Amino acid sequence: MRIGKARAHTNIALIKYWGKANNQLKLPQNSSLSMTLDAFYTDTNFQLLEQSTTTESSFSLNNVVQEPASSRRVFDYIETLQDRYRLPHDKFKIQTTNHVPTSAGLASSSSAFAALAQAFVAAYQLDVDKQELSRLARLGSGSATRSIYGGFVEWQKGTDDQDSIAMPIDEQPTIDLCLLAVEINFASKGISSTAGMQQVVNTSPYYGVWRTEAERGVIQMKQAIKANDFTAIGTLAERSALAMHALNFTANPPFTYLEPETIHAIKLVEQLRIQGIECYFTIDAGPNVKILCQLRNVKEITERFKEELGNVNIIKASFGPGVINLD
Numbered sequence: 001m002r003i004g005k006a007r008a009h010t011n012i013a014l015i016k017y018w019g020k021a022n023n024q025l026k027l028p029q030n031s032s033l034s035m036t037l038d039a040f041y042t043d044t045n046f047q048l049l050e051q052s053t054t055t056e057s058s059f060s061l062n063n064v065v066q067e068p069a070s071s072r073r074v075f076d077y078i079e080t081l082q083d084r085y086r087l088p089h090d091k092f093k094i095q096t097t098n099h100v101p102t103s104a105g106l107a108s109s110s111s112a113f114a115a116l117a118q119a120f121v122a123a124y125q126l127d128v129d130k131q132e133l134s135r136l137a138r139l140g141s142g143s144a145t146r147s148i149y150g151g152f153v154e155w156q157k158g159t160d161d162q163d164s165i166a167m168p169i170d171e172q173p174t175i176d177l178c179l180l181a182v183e184i185n186f187a188s189k190g191i192s193s194t195a196g197m198q199q200v201v202n203t204s205p206y207y208g209v210w211r212t213e214a215e216r217g218v219i220q221m222k223q224a225i226k227a228n229d230f231t232a233i234g235t236l237a238e239r240s241a242l243a244m245h246a247l248n249f250t251a252n253p254p255f256t257y258l259e260p261e262t263i264h265a266i267k268l269v270e271q272l273r274i275q276g277i278e279c280y281f282t283i284d285a286g287p288n289v290k291i292l293c294q295l296r297n298v299k300e301i302t303e304r305f306k307e308e309l310g311n312v313n314i315i316k317a318s319f320g321p322g323v324i325n326l327d
């Protein structure tokens, strides 16, 4: 019985990926840059079933066997990987545990598909390097490409399956940089990231500007990382998040992930900054806000958020590692 076990951490994009150039290969329209987080991760066991078995493939998430409809994306993904290596469509059992509280407002798809890709290659004992692993993760979810590495990671958009890969920038950064995931709103997102991206790519007149600015943002962010410049990192991250959310307002029809509490949090970050407590925000395809700050300000920022936003749940994270085999 062959089984692969892997752990991958989630990542937060500091320069966002927003738009696909190829839906099937999940090639992005723009390069992006992220920070892998230590506090949130996914553990996955991928077990190949004996050929003689009558048991069907299954996928369980946090010990709950998923219905066929919710397993479809995962099953299709495994078939894609099997086809890629000309393997038979063996049956399998996937057991996944997400250590990513939904309340944190962090997408678990980045850690989920990175862990699944690693568990898959381990079960089949495929000789795959990290670059290939980042391609495999990308086929599951774009942001998973970056979770193969720890620390600061760039996803080079590339032009095809071969060169659209993640590259580590610094896997063990020493910069004082924390992320506070603030749970401000439970509203389930009305529009998936895939649908949101498609809408802006197809309809926003500003999409070309977004692409140019994102590439520039990646270059500038790499300079800021090299210079250990917290202020520049935070400023650039905030600008990228604002540009992504502004772009959504310019789609036709327009849409937004922002809720009233999100704006409240943005204003609070601005206020804190004016008061000398340096912090910045970033927001993904949902209403929750993540704060970038330095260790010495964590306590004060946490207290101010709890005061102003009604005892919200806040989880602190810092740099996490790349994907690993568990065993």
Ligand code: PMV
Pocket: 012, 013, 015, 016, 017, 018, 032, 107, 109, 110, 141, 142, 143, 144, 193, 194, 283, 284, 285
């Ligand atoms: O890869 P997806 O479909 O989870 O999309 C990720 C989109 C953002 O989180 C908003 C940006 C990013 O680069 O991770």
